[in-house]
Amino acid sequence: MTLSRISRRQLLAGAGGFALLTGLAPARLLASAPQLQGNPFTLGVAAGDPHPDGFVIWTRLAPQPLAEHSGMPMTAFPVQWEVAEDEHFARVVQHGVHIARPELGHSVHVEVAGLAPQRPYWYRFHLADASSQTGRARTAPAAGSLPGQLRIAVAGCQHYESGLFTAYRHLANDGDFDALFHYGDYIYEGPAGKGVTLDGQRILVREHVGDEIYDLADYRRRYAQYKGDADLQAAHAAVAFIPSFDDHEVDNNWAGDYDQDGVPVPAFVLRRAAALQAWYENMPVRRAQMARPDGLTMHRRLDYGRLLRVHVLDTRSQRSNQFCSKPGQPHCRTDHGGPDSMLGAAQEHWLAQGLDNPAHWNLLAQQVVCMPLDRRRPQASEAVLSDDGWDGYPQARARLARAIGQQGKGNVVIATGDVHQHYVGHLPSTPDDPASPALASEFVCTSISSNGDGSLLRRGQEHYLSNNPHISFNNAQRGYQVFEVSAQRWTTELKVVDRVQSAGGALSTVARFQVEPGRPQPQRL
Ligand code: FE
Numbered sequence: 001m002t003l004s005r006i007s008r009r010q011l012l013a014g015a016g017g018f019a020l021l022t023g024l025a026p027a028r029l030l031a032s033a034p035q036l037q038g039n040p041f042t043l044g045v046a047a048g049d050p051h052p053d054g055f056v057i058w059t060r061l062a063p064q065p066l067a068e069h070s071g072m073p074m075t076a077f078p079v080q081w082e083v084a085e086d087e088h089f090a091r092v093v094q095h096g097v098h099i100a101r102p103e104l105g106h107s108v109h110v111e112v113a114g115l116a117p118q119r120p121y122w123y124r125f126h127l128a129d130a131s132s133q134t135g136r137a138r139t140a141p142a143a144g145s146l147p148g149q150l151r152i153a154v155a156g157c158q159h160y161e162s163g164l165f166t167a168y169r170h171l172a173n174d175g176d177f178d179a180l181f182h183y184g185d186y187i188y189e190g191p192a193g194k195g196v197t198l199d200g201q202r203i204l205v206r207e208h209v210g211d212e213i214y215d216l217a218d219y220r221r222r223y224a225q226y227k228g229d230a231d232l233q234a235a236h237a238a239v240a241f242i243p244s245f246d247d248h249e250v251d252n253n254w255a256g257d258y259d260q261d262g263v264p265v266p267a268f269v270l271r272r273a274a275a276l277q278a279w280y281e282n283m284p285v286r287r288a289q290m291a292r293p294d295g296l297t298m299h300r301r302l303d304y305g306r307l308l309r310v311h312v313l314d315t316r317s318q319r320s321n322q323f324c325s326k327p328g329q330p331h332c333r334t335d336h337g338g339p340d341s342m343l344g345a346a347q348e349h350w351l352a353q354g355l356d357n358p359a360h361w362n363l364l365a366q367q368v369v370c371m372p373l374d375r376r377r378p379q380a381s382e383a384v385l386s387d388d389g390w391d392g393y394p395q396a397r398a399r400l401a402r403a404i405g406q407q408g409k410g411n412v413v414i415a416t417g418d419v420h421q422h423y424v425g426h427l428p429s430t431p432d433d434p435a436s437p438a439l440a441s442e443f444v445c446t447s448i449s450s451n452g453d454g455s456l457l458r459r460g461q462e463h464y465l466s467n468n469p470h471i472s473f474n475n476a477q478r479g480y481q482v483f484e485v486s487a488q489r490w491t492t493e494l495k496v497v498d499r500v501q502s503a504g505g506a507l508s509t510v511a512r513f514q515v516e517p518g519r520p521q522p523q524r525l
């Protein structure tokens with residue numbers, strides 16, 4: 001049975017719960033809804049946060065993506081959804097109706113449950129005569145089971161103006177993934193035409209619409225522009241995402257209640273609330289991640305049987321402010337040796353507790369570089385460290401290192417984004433001492449498009465590897481990573497495309513690394 005053939009009576013019968021919420025039955029809503037000017041499914045579909053019995057399926061109604069309200073009349077619309085065991089929807093196993101509300105940007109988040117573990121499903125949406133494209137997602141393995149192998153992609157940092165999303169097209173064609181961890185910078189907040197300037201050269205491949213984004217309508221429109229990209233839509237349709245956010249979903253280098261420009265806190269937290277509401281509306285995440293006026297709860301865990309526990313961390317919204325690194329910098333920590341926090345006390349406690357588990361592997365799915373990364377020039381006497389990464393939060397990192405050390409199994413892998421380069425290395429057990437024993441492997445993933453074409457190594461940074469003996473690999477092209485995880489070994493493939501500033505970039509694997517359980521130090525294959 002396909003949903004286009006569902007009768008008005010079935011629709012009413014299947015959606016009784018929603019009638020209570022709206023005061024209107026879906027069929028009546030549909031009958032009374034204004035006609036849409038165009039296909040409402042221009043932003044594609046997505047699935048996310050797989051559990052053994054289901055995942056979230058997502059879409060957002062946007063007949064005219066860049067117009068006011070994305071071309072939607074300001075009323076609620078009943079959207080039909082269906083999940084099938086086959087891509088032709090011959091065996092539909094679940095279906096229902098979800099009310100897409102103007103309060104939430106006409107987004108649709110359905111937490112599908114009751115599915116079988118560790119298998120692919122296909123999903124799509126319908127509204128009146130229009131149907132969405134079909135997406136595919138896998139459920140997680142059953143609790144307590146030990147799957148033979150998982151394949152998890154890692155991607156993020158997709159600045160629209162500085163490159164095409166070619167790497168996502170390759171990812172969509174790159175076989176069967178269990179999930180994709182997105183480390184953030186899904187959108188960038190900058191104004192049209194700014195692009196990125198590297199080594200004195202401006203890169204501007206295509207333009208944002210509008211000025212720097214501040215209010216909810218601005219953020220919604222920016223997501224609509226990014227989500228119109230066909231390569232990004234292909235990636236979403238191919239694999240369930242595990243979304244997170246970093247700074248550019250809100251504003252460059254924001255930290256907790258502070259932006260980097262010294263805007264008063266009561267004003268900045270309103271901007272942050274608008275940004276995080278738009279993030280929720282546009283990501284396939286669960287109700288536990290729903291936006292609230294004071295922000296949202298992004299950190300969460302996903303289990304893949306006894307093989308892998310994924311701890312999705314929020315290194316942005318609970319952190320204390322950055323060090324003061326520039327004269328006159330507003331809103332910064334002046335006490336360099338003083339207390340700092342990257343996760344906030346509650347999340348830090350949650351992580352330390354959750355590391356103690358029977359899984360073969362623990363993945364810290366997070367955003368900013370955790371291992372030390374000394375950027376000093378050759379012959380310089382003092383270390384040059386990022387204030388925005390864990391290097392800027394030494395007390396918090398020492399506490400994290402203690403928690404990993406106390407867990408003591410040597411099975412922690414850290415996934416990172418933010419710096420637009422691939423780096424492979426490890427967190428030393430005494431983070432300030434690169435010669436101390438390895439505590440956790442870290443795979444820093446490059447960007448989908450941010451910084452444009454790139455090069456094997458970034459000019460002026462060729463000495464970073466010799467500065468940092470615990471880092472064994474660096475590449476500054478665009479791409480993504482693939483984790484292949486089994487009980488015996490963890491393998492990471494570093495993928496790159498040869499260009500993103502023009503179409504047709506070719507994909508290659510630039511390096512492969514392996515980690516064995518109990519030996520948290522990546523070995524090149
Ligand atoms: Fe970025």
Ligand code: CA
Binds near residue numbers: 246247
């Ligand atoms: Ca970032």
